[in-house]
Amino acid sequence: MRMELRSKIIDVCDKKIATKGDDVGVSFYAFFANKNDNPELLMEAATWWIQTHQLDHFVKAYIIKDMVKAGL
Template identity: 65%
Template sequence: MRASLSAKIIAVCNTKIAKNGPGVGLSFYAFFANRNDDPPLLMEAAQWWILTHGLDHFEKAEKIRLMVERGD
């Protein structure tokens, strides 16, 4: 995963956790605007989320942040 996507995921997770608490869930769509202006980046996130890790549609933000920080 490219560094810019990792940083974006961590920032979004941090914001969601700060706003909604440690149990907040999110999907990989949370990292993108409603109007997708970067399809290759969306596909990279989807591949990491679905194909590489087999994650459910919604996962805990803390789990995702930890996975990205570890470089999973």
Template identity: 70%
Template structure:
């Protein structure tokens, strides 16, 4: 995963946790604007989420943040 996406995921997870608490969930769509302005990056996130890690549509932000910090 490219550093740009890893940084964005970390930032969004930290913001969500700070605003809504440790139990907040999110999907990989949370890392993107409502329009598809970077389809390659979106597909990279989707592949990491769905194919590589077989995550559910919604996961706890803390789980995703821990995975990113562990280098998953």
């Protein structure tokens, strides 16, 4: 996963946790605007989420953040 996406995921997770608490869940769509302005990055996130790790649609933000920080 490219550094741009890793940074974006960590930033979004941090913001969600800060505003909604440790129990907040996210999907890979949380890292993108409602318009498809970067399809390659979206597909990279979707591939990491769905194919590589076979995650559920919503996962706790702190889990995703920890996974990304660990380089998974």
